[in-house]
Amino acid sequence: MRIGLGYDLHRLTEGRPLMIGCVLVPHTKGEEAHSDGDVLTHALIDALLGAAGEGDIGTHFPPGDPAWKNASGEKLLKLTAGVIARKGYACRQVDSVVILQEPKLQPYISVMRNRLAELLDLSREDVTVKAKTKEGCGEVGSGNAVEAYALVLLEKK
Numbered sequence: 001m002r003i004g005l006g007y008d009l010h011r012l013t014e015g016r017p018l019m020i021g022c023v024l025v026p027h028t029k030g031e032e033a034h035s036d037g038d039v040l041t042h043a044l045i046d047a048l049l050g051a052a053g054e055g056d057i058g059t060h061f062p063p064g065d066p067a068w069k070n071a072s073g074e075k076l077l078k079l080t081a082g083v084i085a086r087k088g089y090a091c092r093q094v095d096s097v098v099i100l101q102e103p104k105l106q107p108y109i110s111v112m113r114n115r116l117a118e119l120l121d122l123s124r125e126d127v128t129v130k131a132k133t134k135e136g137c138g139e140v141g142s143g144n145a146v147e148a149y150a151l152v153l154l155e156k157k
Contacts, residue, residue, distance in 0.1 A: 002089065002154040004051025008042040009147040009157035011139070020098055020105065020146070021112030021129055022119065024076045034063040038073030040129065041099050043150040044116065045073075047081045047094075051154045052087045061090065077119050089154040091120045096150040097130040102142045107127050 012018075016030030019038040031037025045057045054060070060066045060078055060083065068076075084091065094116060098105060105112075109129050117127040134141030 001092075001156075002051040002053075004047035004049070004152045004154065006043040006046030006048070006050060006150040006152075007148070008039045009140075009145060010037045010039050011088065011145050012143065018075060018103075018146075019126075020100075020108070020148075021096075021111050022072070022077070022115045023108050025103060025105065025108050026132045033066050035061070035071040035076065036073055036130055039146050040096060040112070040148040040150065041073030041077050041116075043148040044094060044096065044152070047150040047152040048080050048084055048091060048154070051152055052084050052089050054083055054087065074119065077116075080114075081120060084154065088157050090157050091122060091152055091153045092126065093153040094120065094122065094150060095152075098129060098131055098146065098148045099132045099134055099140050100146045101133050101136070101141050115149060138147075 010031035012029040013032040018025045018030040020025040021040040112129045139145040
């Protein structure tokens with residue numbers, strides 16, 4: 001068994017979609033990023049790669065590379081799942097938290113869990129997504145950024 005921890009942070013900006021956990025969350029702001037900026041999926045990718053000893057998201061999908069311009073978190077997660085499988089690992093569990101002042105994520109949590117479980121070939125019960133705020137503190141608390149943490153458990157096949 002291998003454990004991986006991932007983290008990601010993006011500024012929020014007008015005129016971009018807010019993608020979290022491969023789900024479009026209606027809001028006036030979205031992540032500022034080279035790709036779609038899906039902060040939860042990016043944290044999950046880092047956790048998966050780290051657990052498999054395969055570096056991080058920037059190593060596999062460099063932010064300056066035009067090939068990844070506006071790439072979806074879903075596409076990057078599918079590619080990462082392939083890396084993990086080729087290393088002989090299977091993801092067994094995901095635990096994650098998204099920190100965002102607004103909008104409230106509770107209406108979207110179930111959809112995020114289902115989508116991530118589907119992409120990783122897990123049961124819904126093996127994927128947890130929690131939402132928190134920063135109680136008005138810092139850049140995230142003032143509504144200018146979003147961050148996420150993900151923890152994964154891999155098992156050698």
